[in-house]
Amino acid sequence: xxxxxxIQQTQxxxxxxxxxxxxxxxxxxxxxxxxxxxxxxxxxxRTDDFKIRGCQSQVWIRPWRDNECLxxxxxxxxxxxxxxxxxxxxxxxxxxxxxxxxxxPTFIGSLGLDSHLSPTRRNGLAAMMDVIRHTAxxxxxxxxxGLEKENT
Numbered sequence: 001x002x003x004x005x006x007i008q009q010t011q012x013x014x015x016x017x018x019x020x021x022x023x024x025x026x027x028x029x030x031x032x033x034x035x036x037x038x039x040x041x042x043x044x045x046r047t048d049d050f051k052i053r054g055c056q057s058q059v060w061i062r063p064w065r066d067n068e069c070l071x072x073x074x075x076x077x078x079x080x081x082x083x084x085x086x087x088x089x090x091x092x093x094x095x096x097x098x099x100x101x102x103x104x105p106t107f108i109g110s111l112g113l114d115s116h117l118s119p120t121r122r123n124g125l126a127a128m129m130d131v132i133r134h135t136a137x138x139x140x141x142x143x144x145x146g147l148e149k150e151n152t
Contacts, residue, residue: 007103010091015110024116028080035082038089041075052131055124057081063135069094070135074128084113084125088132097136105129 005013021027045062052059057078064071072093074085091107092100108114114122 004094007091007095007099008106011103011105011107011110014087014090014107018111024112027111027116028083031083031087032079033083034086034090035076035079035084038075038082038086039073041073045073046075052124052127054127055081056120057124059085059124059128061085061128061131063131065139066094068096070097070100070139072132072135080121081124084121085128087111088128092132097139100132100136101140
């Protein structure tokens with residue numbers, strides 16, 4: 001099995017893939033298609049504890065640890081937001097906290113998300129990014145507490 005790309009390599013790959021799409025309707029469709037492929041979100045985590053504030057749609061993100069890596073389960077009731085979640089998970093899921101905090105989210109501007117999403121969707125994307133970064137910061141501060149460890 002090949003080694004996992006680092007965050008910057010993953011962002012570069014996404015940017016290259018999206019650059020092949022002719023216009024924004026194709027890009028939106030690609031984002032929506034990515035969201036349709038999200039793994040099922042456990043119903044027991046559709047609670048206020050995991051609900052993201054600042055999103056126009058309903059969004060839940062559950063962070064958890066898998067050894068030294070941070071994992072994220074997430075879902076939304078809106079197709080485009082599920083796609084944005086899929087982008088975030090592709091970049092940040094199963095990463096060490098240090099890598100998450102060291103990475104500049106260049107994909108947002110490079111994909112044109114900052115200019116093609118509505119202001120409320122941009123706010124929601126920022127709120128989701130804040131949860132991911134806050135989770136990484138918390139994990140860095142205290143590696144032994146603060147996040148639920150997955151029981152599999």
